[in-house]
Amino acid sequence: MKHGYIRVAAATPDVKVADPEFNREKICELIKEGIKNHAKIMVFPELCLTSYTCGDLFGQDALLHKAKKELKEILKVTKGHDMLVFLGMPWENLGKLYNTAVAVQDGKILGIVPKRNLPNYSEFYELRYFEPGNEIPVFTKWEGEDIPMGTNLIFACEDIPYLMVAAEVCEDAWVPNPPSIRHALAGATVIVNCSASDETTGKDIYRRSLIIGHSACLVCGYLYANAGEGESTQDLVFGGQNLITENGTLLAESKRFGNETVYGDMDLERINHERRRMTTFPPANRENYTVVSFHMKSEELNLKRYIDPRPFVPDxxxxxxxxxxxxxxxxxMGLKKRLSHTGCRNAVLGISGGLDSTLALLITARAFDMLEIPRSQIHAVTMPCFGTTDRTYQNACQLTNELGAELTEVNIKEAVTIHFRDIGQNPDVHDVTYENSQARERTQILMDLANRLNGLVIGTGDMSELALGWATYNGDHMSMYGVNASVPKTLVRHLVRYYADTFEEGALKDVLLDVLDTPVSPELLPPKDGKIAQKTEDLVGPYELHDFFLYQILRFGYHPEKVYRMAVYAFKGQYEGEIILKWLKVFYQRFFSQQFKRSCMPDGPKVGSVSVSPRGDLRMPSDAVSRLWLEELDNL
Structure with missing residues (x-):
């Protein structure tokens, strides 16, 4: 499917016990619905063609023969369609009866997967009726054809990269060594499970965590269809809890105690990228496996999948x-260790009244509290210059005082003006030299103060700025420990908000709320009418877009075209496609051209799944070119 997305479905049909004809009718209705909804894989519950709770009726030839007769009708319904269907039914082979998942597509049986682990404890008595399934596939007869039958079957699509499907049946997922482990190691990217798991108190929670956990540790999509209403209530109740998961994420779940079909759009490219990235996930080994090839038409989906516009911030x-x-x-904790290791009992940081320096000061205060060092030994330095506004200046001073840190003011206007004279810079020309001279003067003051105080300069810049290179080289780009180095701008805001929410009403809460309400700015250009004239997001683009791009590009390595499509979907109603494309191009241009700044960035703690540290997640050459990525966007 385009960009690796494939729609899948887990369906619980209405059933009547030991009535294959009625059950077939309901199964066919759901198959038709799945085709109409563009599902490419649909999974039904365990033994749904006969019903799971037939008991000793599984020993009746009439039931078994009728099930195969109704299977023929199901095959007719699938004729001419490429949706891959897995349904549960009993299957006799070489004089033994098996509990199986039958894989059907385009009027044909592709293969039959028998249940390997048969529960025979508590309410389960499957060994009374069924034989444990064979692992290495053999052939069974169907309408004169040889059909592969065994747990070690992989159904591989020749038309869609990364679509390799394997199956297990109910209890197989609950045992210490489930078949799905072998399947994933053999290359299966999607595991399906035809299940009949009855309800007991709290079992739904365990079942959900089990299936999510399987998809996480196996780095796969996992599609689980469970039996529901209609099974015999003589001793058991079935809730029909259907689950669609992907690499530890729950994509869809049905309500219990009502037969439903749930749909989800799996991202096969994401699964493949994760396996490729993880050096501990081994190459596929298909020894003792039979690969069954099939064809499936690729199509572009109108995505039903939720794409989080703010992937760094939980909803x-x-x-x-x-x-x-x-x-x-x-x-x-990172800063605490660095202070402890270096023996520094003083910290120096520039405080601007903006979000980043506010968070850095809050973090520094917590680290000092952990070390039982007085906060008065935190030296917050405000360095007003040409672009400083009264609002940010007052916020910086009040924040420092409320936290009990030592406030130092160094007005740098005169020093920067002298520097302009020394280098021949016209102070009326507000170019990059005008701006960066201020940033470097501030860093020089912080470094020299740290030397005088035997302290550590705490960096305030965040990961979004580092990704875009929005920092003055050897200016605010440099520090002795960058506490915000792997915190994206959208998350910085929420961290400061969290601090504000945890404080009772008072001056500190008020100043934090005002900092949150202040536009993001380096304040390097003179204000207009006393207000900030230089707004960062007007220059480089909205940080919420850039953080979205950063996450999808670094975390999953997606094509630019896919990142664009995802962003259009995620920010629908908020940004037009042309605006998203404009800033995505800016992101790629700046991300590649500014790597040299990240190559020598200071130490700082990794806090999430994405980081731009040259010693950690991002070992990127400084001289790489962005042509390949930008050309793909130009061709949209």
Missing amino acids: NEAERSRRCEEIIAIQA
């Missing part, structure tokens, strides 16, 4: 608070 408030506390702890 859920409780999860966001937990994540904020965790990140703050990581940042503070």
Whole structure:
């Protein structure tokens, strides 16, 4: 499918116990619905063609023969369609009965996967009726044809890269060594499970975590269809909990106690990238496996998949608070270790009244509290110059005082003016030299103060700025420890908000809220009517877009075209496609051209799955060119 997306479905049909004809009718209805909804894989529950709770009726030839007769009708419905269907039914072979998942496509049976692990404890008595499935495939007869039958089957699509499907049945997923492990190691990117798992108190929570966990550790998509209403309630109730997961993420889940079909759009490219990236995920080994090839037409989907426009920031408030506390702890612990290791009991940082320096000061205060060093030994330095506004200046001073740090003011206007005279810079020309001279003067003051105080200069710049190169080389680009180095701008805002929310009403809360309300700016150009004249996002683009680009490009290595498509979908109603394309081009241009700044960035703690540290996640040559990526965008 285009950009690696494929729509899948997990369906629970209405069933009647031991009535294959009725069950077939309901299964066919859902198959037709799946085709209409552009699903390419659809999975049904365990033994759904007969019903799971037939008990000793599985020993009746009439039931088994009727099931095969109704299977022929299902094959007719799939004729002419390329959707791959897995349905559960009993299958007799060489005088034994097996509990199987039958793979069907375009009017044909591609293969039959028998259940390997048969539960015979508590409410389960499957060994009474069924034989454990064979691993190495053999052939079974169907309408004069030889059909491969065994757990070690991989259904590989010749037309869609990375689409390799394998199956297991219910209990197979619950055992210590499930077949899905072998399947994933043999190259299967999608695992399907035809299941009949009855409901007991709390079982849904375990079932959900089990399936999500399988998809995470196996780096795969996992499609789980469970039996529901209609099975015998003589002793058991089935809730029809269907699950679609991908690499540890729940894409879709049905409501329990009501037969539903859920759809989800899996990202095969994401799965493949993760496996390729992880050096501990071994190359595919298909020894003792039979590969069954099939064809499937590729098509572009109108995505049903949720694409988070803010991938660094959880939507859920409780999860966001937990994540904020965790990140703050990581940042503070990193700084605590560096202070302890160097023996520094003083810290120096520039405080501007902006978001980044505010967060850096808050983190430094926490690290000092951990080390039981007085906050008065944190030296926050405000260095007003040509672009400083009263609002940011007052916020910087008040924040420092409220936190109990030592406030130092060094007005750098005179020093920068003298520097302009020395280098022949016209102060009326507001070019890059005009701006960067201020940034470098500030860094020089911080470094020299740190020397005098035997302290550590704390860097304030964030990961978004580093990705775009929005920092003055050897200016704010440099420090002795950068606490925000792997925190993106969109997350900086939420971390400061979290701090504000944790404080009771008071001056500190008020100043943090005002910092949050202040436009992002380096304040290197003179203000207009006392207000900030230089707004960063007007110059380099919205940070929420750049953070989205940064995450998708570095975390998953997606094509520029796919990143653009995802952004258009994620920011629908907020940004037009032309605007997204404009800033995506800017991102690629700046990301490649500014690598030299990241190649020598200071130490700083990694807090998330993405980092631009040259000693960690991003070993990128400084002289790489962006032509390949930009040309792909030009061809959109």
